[in-house]
Structure formats: structure tokens, C-alpha cells
Amino acid sequence: MFGGDHASADAMMQHVVQNRVRTEEMNRLIDECGCDPETAAILREQVQAMEQEQARFEGVAAAENGRRGLFGHHSRFFQVTASWLNNLWITCFA
Numbered sequence: 001m002f003g004g005d006h007a008s009a010d011a012m013m014q015h016v017v018q019n020r021v022r023t024e025e026m027n028r029l030i031d032e033c034g035c036d037p038e039t040a041a042i043l044r045e046q047v048q049a050m051e052q053e054q055a056r057f058e059g060v061a062a063a064e065n066g067r068r069g070l071f072g073h074h075s076r077f078f079q080v081t082a083s084w085l086n087n088l089w090i091t092c093f094a
Contacts, residue, residue, distance in 0.1 A: 012061035019054050023047055 030043045 006065055009061045009064035012057060012064070016054055016058045016061060019050070023051050023054070026050075 026047050027044070030040055030047070033040065033043075035043075
């Protein structure tokens with residue numbers, strides 16, 4: 001009814017970005033490790049599995065961010081109005 005949880009979706013996207021940086025670093029370290037090809041292949045498979053899971057996670061976050069419920073399009077208006085009323089209250093009665 002109210003749409004997606006944008007704060008949670010934003011937090012998920014931050015984790016996705018951080019994990020993308022980590023997997024890029026892991027791939028770089030695998031390239032530089034000097035380990036045998038079989039070990040490097042196993043490590044790359046593991047990193048690829050993590051990347052696939054991150055892609056799924058990113059899709060969930062994007063879908064959650066894009067959801068709008070019956071009142072979702074009004075939520076920003078209500079947040080701004082509440083903030084404005086709070087500031088007005090403080091100004092007048094503080």
C-alpha cells in the first residue's frame with residue numbers, strides 16, 4: 001500500500017557497491033597471486049558466484065526502490081510538510 005522501503009533499498013545498494021569493489025580487488029589479487037592455474041580457477045569460480053549473488057541482490061534493491069504503493073508518491077510530500085511544520089513549531093514556540 002505504501003510502496004517499497006527506500007531506506008533499506010539504499011542501504012542494500014551501498015553494500016552492493018562496496019562488495020563490487022571487494023570482488024574487483026579479489027580478482028586483482030588472484031591475477032597477482034602466482035598460484036597454480038587450478039587454484040586460480042577455483043578462486044575465480046568462487047568470486048564469480050559472489051558476483052552473481054551480488055547481481056541478484058542489486059536487482060532486489062532496485063525493485064524495492066522502484067516500488068510505489070497507493071501512497072508512495074505522496075511520501076516525499078509528507079516528509080517535507082512534516083519537516084516544515086516542525087521548523088515552524090520550533091520558530092514560533094521555542
